[in-house]
Amino acid sequence: MEISEIVTKADIKQLKEDIFEELRRNRFFGAKAPSKKEWLKSYEVCGLLSISKGTLSSYRRRGIVRYSKIGGLMYYKYEDIEALLLKK
Template sequence: MATVEFVTKEDLEQFKRELFAELCRPMYRPQKPKEQKEWLKSYEVRKLLGISPGTLQSLRRKGTLRFSKVGGLMFYRYEDVIEMMNQSKK
C-alpha cells in the first residue's frame, strides 16, 4: 500500500535555503561569455573564416583584409574581419 507524505511549509523553507546555498557556490555561478579579442592572429582568422593559409595570404595581398605585421606575426582586427564578411555578403 502506498504511503502518503505531506510537504510542510518548513520543508519548503529548508529546501529553499539549501538550494540558495548551492547556487551561491562558486562553481554554480553563471560564467560571463568571453569577450572578443580586438586583435586576432592568422590561425584564429583562418579558423573563424574556415579558410586555408593560402586564401588568407590572397586576402592580404589583394587588400581585402587589412592586417598589421609585428615581427613575423600577422595580426587582424576582429572588426575588420567582420566588416570583410559583411561586404562579401552584399
Template sequence: MPAIEFLTREDMEQFKNELLTELRRLGVHPGKKPEFKEWLKSYEVRKLLGISPGTLQTLRINGTLPYTKIGGLMYYKHEDIRKLLESNYRQ
C-alpha cells in the first residue's frame, strides 16, 4: 500500500512561486491584459480577419486598409485594423 503524503501550505506556496517564475520566463504574465503587436504581417492580418490574400489585396488597393511595404513584406498597424472593424460595425 502506498504511503500517504500531505501537502503543506509551505509546499503549495513554493509550487506557486516556481510556477509564476516559469510563466514569467516564458513571457506570460498572469493578471496582465495581453498586449497587441503594433505592426502585423499580411498572414497575421488574414488570420485575424479570416480573409483571403485576394481580399487583403483589395483592401490595400482601394485604400481601405493602410499598409507599409518594406522589401517584399507588407505591414499593417493594429490600430488601423481596429478602426476598419469599428467603421463597419452594425448593430
C-alpha cells in the first residue's frame, strides 16, 4: 500500500523560493563569478544580476546600487553586488 501526501500551494511556493535562492547562490558563487575582485565593471554586474545595461542605469539613478565613476567608467563594489543579489 502506498502512502499519498497532499502538497499545498504554500508548499509549492516555498519549493519555488528555495530553488530560486539556490540558483542565485550557484550563479553568483559558481565558477564564472569573479571571486577575488574588489571592483566589477558594468558588464560583469549585468551578467551576475541577469539585467540589461538600461536596467543597471535605472538602478544607479534610483540608488538601488552604489557605484564609483572613474574616467567615464562605472565600477561597483563586489560586496554591494553580492548583497543585492542575495536580497533580490
